[in-house]
Amino acid sequence: xxxxxxxxxxxxxxxxxxxxxxxxxxxxxxxxxxxxxxxxxxxxxxxxxxxxxxxxxxxxxxxxxxxxxxxxxxxxxxxxxxxxxxxxxxxxxxxxxxxxxxxxxxxxxxxxxxxxxxxxxxxxxxxxxxxxxxxxxxxxxxxxxxxxxxxxxxxxxxxxxxxxxxxxxxxxxxxxxxxxxxxxxxxxxxxxxxxxxxxxxxxxxxxxxxxxxxxxxxxxxxxxxxxxxxxxxxxxxxxxxxxxxxxxxxxxxxxxxxxxxxxxxxxxxxxxxxxxxxxxxxxxxxxxxxxxxxxxxxxxxxxxxxxxxxxxxxxxxxxxxxxxxxxxxxxxxxxxxxxxxxxxxxxxxxxxxxxxxxxxxxxxxxxxxxxxxxxxxxxxxxxxxxxxxxxxxxxxxxxxxxxxxxxxxxxxxxxxxxxxxxxxxxxxxxxxxxxxxxxxxxxxxxxxxxxxxxxxxxxxxxxxxxxxxxxxxxxxxxxxxxxxxxxxxxxxxxxxxxxxxx
RNA sequence: GGUACCAUGGCCGAGGGGCUAGGCAGAGGUCUGCAAAACCUUUUACGGCGGUUCGAAUCCGUCUGGUACCUCCA
Numbered sequence: 311x312x313x314x315x316x317x318x319x320x321x322x323x324x325x326x327x328x329x330x331x332x333x334x335x336x337x338x339x340x341x342x343x344x345x346x347x348x349x350x351x352x353x354x355x356x357x358x359x360x361x362x363x364x365x366x367x368x369x370x371x372x373x374x375x376x377x378x379x380x381x382x383x384x385x386x387x388x389x390x391x392x393x394x395x396x397x398x399x400x401x402x403x404x405x406x407x408x409x410x411x412x413x414x415x416x417x418x419x420x421x422x423x424x425x426x427x428x429x430x431x432x433x434x435x436x437x438x439x440x441x442x443x444x445x446x447x448x449x450x451x452x453x454x455x456x457x458x459x460x461x462x463x464x465x466x467x468x469x470x471x472x473x474x475x476x477x478x479x480x481x482x483x484x485x486x487x488x489x490x491x492x493x494x495x496x497x498x499x500x501x502x503x504x505x506x507x508x509x510x511x512x513x514x515x516x517x518x519x520x521x522x523x524x525x526x527x528x529x530x531x532x533x534x535x536x537x538x539x540x541x542x543x544x545x546x547x548x549x550x551x552x553x554x555x556x557x558x559x560x561x562x563x564x565x566x567x568x569x570x571x572x573x574x575x576x577x578x579x580x581x582x583x584x585x586x587x588x589x590x591x592x593x594x595x596x597x598x599x600x601x602x603x604x605x606x607x608x609x610x611x612x613x614x615x616x617x618x619x620x621x622x623x624x625x626x627x628x629x630x631x632x633x634x635x636x637x638x639x640x641x642x643x644x645x646x647x648x649x650x651x652x653x654x655x656x657x658x659x660x661x662x663x664x665x666x667x668x669x670x671x672x673x674x675x676x677x678x679x680x681x682x683x684x685x686x687x688x689x690x691x692x693x694x695x696x697x698x699x700x701x702x703x704x705x706x707x708x709x710x711x712x713x714x715x716x717x718x719x720x721x722x723x724x725x726x727x728x729x730x731x732x733x734x735x736x737x738x739x740x741x742x743x744x745x746x747x748x749x750x751x752x753x754x755x756x757x758x759x760x761x762x763x764x765x766x767x768x769x770x771x772x773x774x775x776x777x778x779x780x781x782x783x784x785x786x787x788x789x790x791x792x793x794x795x796x797x798x799x800x801x802x803x804x805x806x807x808x809x810x811x812x
Numbered sequence: 813g814g815u816a817c818c819a820u821g822g823c824c825g826a827g828g829g830g831c832u833a834g835g836c837a838g839a840g841g842u843c844u845g846c847a848a849a850a851c852c853u854u855u856u857a858c859g860g861c862g863g864u865u866c867g868a869a870u871c872c873g874u875c876u877g878g879u880a881c882c883u884c885c886a
Binding site: 328346347348349386401473483486487488489492493509510511512513516536537538558559560561562563564565566568569590591593596597598600601602639642643644647648649650652654655656657658659660661662663665668669672702704705707708709710711712715718719721722724777780782785786789793798799800801802803807 | 824825834844878880882885
């Protein structure tokens with residue numbers, strides 16, 4: 311393979327080593343990346359947007375660098391249980407009974423909603439989007455492998471991973487820093503654990519209770535796969551026994567990813583994942599936004615500006631926020647930091663984003679100077695360096711603001727940019743803002759139809775006549791009236807511009 | 813209680829031993845009939861207490877506060 315890779319300086323924070331490591335794919339130029347996707351049993355909310363967007367950036371940047379990336383993201387449509395359900399009821403099954411739908415119908419409904427929201431957020435579809443329900447056979451195969459290796463046991467039709475045995479032979483807790491002794495000392499008494507030899511063990515296969523309607527035949531019982539197995543089965547199937555990146559939310563580190571490491575180690579007899587990446591949570595008033603806390607805001611609520619009220623009867627969101635505002639807001643924080651939601655922060659993001667878009671649009675209108683007073687080439691390199699430093703999108707955005715300031719200064723005649731500079735600046739925006747950060751201009755500043763344009767030109771012409779006659783009362787009346795219906799006028803040297811405010 | 817991590821100016825957020833982060837908001841100015849936009853200037857900072865160091869927001873200790881996870885929520 312002689313594909314050219316544009317950098318060898320990409321560093322990524324590996325949760326496994328808790329350090330930034332130079333990214334070196336196992337089989338360059340190919341990169342395998344697996345990311346934990348959504349459980350499709352509820353409306354997609356802001357918490358879903360973060361990992362999707364974060365790993366969309368990783369996907370886009372690796373491709374930009376010249377890697378051939380296979381990005382696999384799962385859809386969990388089986389086997390996960392309600393937190394507060396007394397009898398360990400399958401999440402999908404529970405919802406199905408409530409709504410009188412087939413489980414797969416529920417999964418399909420929310421999967422479609424998820425896709426719709428992600429498309430709006432300009433999140434690229436993964437190379438493979440694998441569904442847990444479509445990989446039951448693969449999951450059963452892994453259970454067999456682990457049983458054969460002696461690291462699992464059958465108990466009353468269910469199969470459990472033997473964590474105690476594993477911890478004697480391997481380092482249990484490499485990812486999360488936990489050790490088995492502490493866990494045994496502090497474990498809580500939970501129902502349904504009598505089948506386990508040890509509370510630290512986790513299920514590989516679970517026999518279905520009578521009311522459990524999602525079930526499959528297996529050598530052990532009519533049941534469903536354990537909760538950490540699907541990711542192991544599907545990542546192994548599509549990316550192999552060793553692959554480069556496994557991503558997901560920080561909340562998945564333990565036990566989900568820790569269990570995956572155990573399963574992989576025994577099933578493949580190797581350390582399957584080279585780099586573990588974890589995105590941090592979106593918080594609201596300092597608390598994780600999640601379904602279990604009931605403090606989540608769905609993406610549709612953001613897009614439409616209609617939110618449910620919180621416990622004090624206060625609206626959670628003040629206005630509609632466009633998908634790109636949400637995306638920009640998320641990218642203004644590094645993926646490894648918590649990001650606190652507030653209306654003020656979102657509105658700040660919206661204004662900043664529009665500023666970049668306006669500067670980009672201005673680029674096409676600038677006339678190149680014969681000479682240049684600026685060194686714009688370093689901006690491109692600065693953006694590249696920021697991305698190479700563990701996908702530091704806030705720094706990239708800071709550099710883009712610098713680029714927009716230069717564009718505006720040139721527009722004001724304060725500095726000179728030659729043709730090459732303009733091309734470089736356009737390239738900076740095209741490459742980083744649009745290709746890598748995945749932003750897109752969503753609001754048309756000009757009219758969609760000729761009629762709108764013609765009417766606006768007529769109104770602007772009338773106002774111009776008023777101004778020439780020094781009839782500012784009429785001129786201001788026209789401008790104010792247009793403002794009221796959401797149209798903003800700007801008097802510039804070249805004439806009056808108009809745009810539609812959201 | 814255990815494990816992992818966090819604490820930066822009015823708000824959101826980078827950075828991480830000496831070098832302006834950035835955005836939003838505020839103040840002043842340039843331009844304009846007035847606005848808007850843009851540009852220029854500008855105020856507010858690294859939770860408390862110790863320590864290491866010529867020098868700490870950055871390293872170490874400790875205290876306080878907060879978050880996530882602790883195995884059938886992904």
